[in-house]
Amino acid sequence: MTDAAAVAQAHTIFDPLADEYLSRPGVDIGPMFGSEGLRIRGKVFAFVGYRGALVVKLPAARVDELDGVDGLERMVMRERAMKEWMLVPAGAAPRWEPLLAEAFGYVDEITP
Template sequence: MDDRERGLERLDAVTDELRGHPDVAVGRMFGSEGYSVRGKLFAFVSTDGRLVVKLPEARIEELRLDNMVMRGRPMREWAVVPYADGAERWATIAVEAHAYLDEITP
């Protein structure tokens, strides 16, 4: 199993409860499938197996996460969570990302 498959397996496990929400669906962005709220992606797995989530810029700093970098540019509201941080941290941050997108998505 490669890093991405391993990450996808973990994301599937830690988002089991979130997928039960009627407004959560599988979406596609940045060339990857992930989970969305009313069409807006909040969590997916990068090609190297890290969790990528959308959170407010200040919260990313508080959590001491790195920003996702795309074409050499850090994306200010997208953070990466290493696989090594563990399933519990992934679950907590995925729930927080869902709540953030749920709040700002009409």
């Protein structure tokens, strides 16, 4: 599957979930890492990455806990591991909704 096809497939999972958040106060969509991400008060908490995985912001300890489980992995950019960003592949789609909720709760709590 090409990256474009993987992203399109990911959006079939992500977009209905995102719609639920877009009706909440302070939530909108904005740019993040060359994509568009869900934001709460201007801070991104989730987006579809360029390879078709859900990318969520979670506490570093939670990313440590989930890394390697069900194909989930820590996001790496330019050979640097991102401490609070987790990739959730489309193959782990049942985990998208709860992890999206977890990311929203985390970023909502830490964003003034």
